[in-house]
Amino acid sequence: MKLSPQTAPVEPDNLLIRFHNQVGAALDITGTRTSSRWYCHGCGYRSTLLEGVLITRQAANSHAATCRAAYHRLGA
DSSP states (O other), rough: OOTTTTOOOOOOEEEEEEOTTTTTEEEEEEOOOEEEEEEEETTBBBBOBBBBBHHHHHHHHHHHHHOOOOOOOOOO
């Protein structure tokens, strides 16, 4: 698999967990154990609430298991 900014983005300082979706795009959980959120680098979807890391992890894992988006810019 070719690495791209979506499959291997720079890790933020507050990265807690990184999942990869069905096509390899990264999905990051950031924050603290008591206040975290997730962001999918494939489709751009993100959590809207700050929640504990266990709840955030379940939601992010569920999204990663079904997301097949791999946002790539097409060159002209």
